[in-house]
Amino acid sequence: MLAKIGAKSLEDLVSYLPADVRFNGKLQIDDGKSEFEIVDYFKAAAAHNANGYASFLGAGVYNHYRPVLVDTVVSRGEFLTSYTPYQAEISQGTLTSIFEFQTMVCQLTGMDVANASMYDGSSAVPEAAMMAVRVTRRDRVLIARTVHPEYREVLATYTRHQGIPVDEIAYAKNGRLDLDDLKKKLTNEVAAVIIQTPNFFGLLEQVKEIAALVQSKGALLVVVFTEAVALGLIEPPREADIVVGELQSFAISPSYGGPYAGIIATHEKYIRQIPGRLVGETVDAEGKRAYCLTLATREQHIRREKATSNICTNQALLALMATVFMTVYGKQGLRELAEQNLAKAHYLAGKLPLVFDAPFFNEFVVRANGRTPEQINNELIEKKIVGGLPLGRFYAELKDSMLLCATEMSRRQDMDTVAAGFRA
């Protein structure tokens, strides 16, 4: 091969680089390791984490069982090691599965169109805000304080330099969005109002009432979800203009915060304003049904600085995990799964002093009864249980409270231990 290119050694391939840019040192990285040593290293790292603990953490990331079929499917090299399906003729597998994903996201959320997935739920929020700004040609955004605090931080980062002022809407005594505060702040300059349901405290927001209010002022309602399992049971936010959310609950392991799969869904009329990749149905040269990436004129590789977003990558493999999960559970299973979550959470909540009085799905806020949430958690850790999320770091006024989550994975005996921990 060297002879063919007229080189004497591999070093000749870089010898022409300017001397003052060439790196002549040796990278200070340990010598290459065998497969066995690599597996060992990561096992040791994992041993420094929590192992064998029951967990009652939720707050945007949920412990749900991952059916075996999910990894069986996504481990197939044809899905795992393929690129973005730009070459439709040899990518019909990925394209068809994304078309099914888009369909299931629509069915789940009550929307007409969904894209091929976003990086995650948090980054989908600013994308929805930017979309609402394009649609309404207004520039202000309101976001409920009951939206995941880290999602709100991401929105702040994205909007800072785009001339999109963001204001927050308070929550009422019952932990839901304060309708009076919304009315006060809902001016004719507002492009989008962003709420989350179930909200960060696990409570259902009054989507219908809020939608009527928001839309009467010509703004768009963006509804966020972080716990997709809830959609197996609760009425989807059909009145929303844009729905964004996180599908981590659908067989994507918590993996210390990522990778996950976000979604964005909306109505037909806004299809050309949606960011990211979209798969559409068409026909091949023989007239048979086929799929391809479509409406690319919205995207950065065609529109460059005028694109709807700079998004290029989506989360295809994670979206496929969610697709397999939704298929395995199906219409009946997703409902039963949601019912189990509801039952477990209400069993645990029934034994504890709740801070808010409103309907909740599988998360709820509990007061620490004269002690600190951290004290309770430390005692639970002794019993191999990771308790809830102390809320002080995100809501100073709730520093005496924690957010607990129960799922189908929560065992009754562990829930009893948690409840006893609050009484101690």
Next chain:
Amino acid sequence: MIKKVSKHIVQNEPLLFEQSSPGKWGYQLPPLDVPPVDAASVLGKENVRAEIEDFPEVSEFEALRHFTRLSTWNYAIDLGLYPLGSCTMKYNPRVNELVARTEGLAWAHPYQPEALAQGCMEVIAALERALEEITGMAAVTLQPAAGAHGEFTGILMMRALLEKRGNARKKILVPDSAHGTNPATATMVGYSVENIKSNSRGMVDLEALERAVTEDVAGLMITNPNTVGVFEENIRKICGLLHDKGALVYMDGANMNALVGVARPGNFGVDVMHLNLHKTFSTPHGGGGPGAGAVAVAEVLKPFLPGPRLKRAGDKWAWNYDLPDSIGRVRAFYGNFGVLVRALAYVMAHGGNGLRQATLDALLNANYLRALLEPYYEIAYKAPSMHECVFSDDRQAKKGVRTGDIAKRLIDYGFHPYTVSFPLIVRGALMIEPTETESKQELDLFADAMISIAQEVDQNPELVKTAPHMTRTPRVDEVRAARQPVVRWKRPQ
């Protein structure tokens, strides 16, 4: 002659929704160990949905067959060379998949107490250190989810530094050979974009750049090696030009596979850059994602990195949220941790010397293909190629055959096409990146295919223009898809 493929049975398969039967399911849940609750009474009747209309209803085995059949309609690196330029489609080692699923890592919750997450933090710290070493930069953040997300993070930091110095400035300069994400990113950070033309050697035109760098310019976004696979030989001068005017240099690291162990951006004047861990560091593309877009910065930009940052607290790792100059979060939690695990496994498997060797092998493969194909295709620029080579379809266009047609014909020969019609500065571009993981045998087969197609263009251009002929799905009508968008299945009325 087609050597690599032959006919093969392929199963047809309807959509899930079309094969659903009411009452079928593929799941198992244990019996509930707590009393059931009535959803309508605890949630309110109006909050409970009747059903998920038309959601799939299939058995477990039907689900498995469905997705297995779909998978056989895909091409993949596991089947052969995937020479997409700028995409770095290399072997995805399977040990990386295994270690990413290690239970204590895969099931770590981002909010579990720091004392119980030390292992995850160790992994993040180790990868940060390795990437600092590889790039020669002062610090790395692993928070961004993808390359474009990394660009956004980097330009935000540049803006924050300039604001701190008193003037955010107005413009970002972008060479005309750049990826589309570069200008789209600059816009999202509130900058206008000015394109800089390339010279006849495919490099940034120094004079044009010099004229463009004014006090209004915040920085330059440059890809190096650039998208024609050529190292910007004036990179030091270019960085100097920007720095002299108080502007900064962003490097798009999409092509870092050409530089690892050979040249370090931190040593040649780059202020901030991203790395696509799903390219250079072998994490699988997965049909379009997930990726991870690590961002490396020079000392001057460190205070502006997104938070939280890892810090040492005694003999433990801790997250530091007290970062007054930080640009804030670009996403929830700490990044695509599962992708980071895979990237670190790749680095560990290679070691310092192995990483450099991989780079040289990648350059060898690209230059070998260039040498084999140059007699048949017009090389876009004479300058030496690094990890990829770019041709134009000038010779074939005379017969009415364009780069897109050659790409489709390549499919019949059993290969995924190269990158088509990019970069935009090359008319009818064929952008070919074989990566280091291909053997001489596979490269020879690919070159044979390309040469055979060049001959077909001369003898029977129609054959090429109507390709592919061997696939399950012949050419797809993309225009129709865009004119009458159908992006979801609906039950026929």
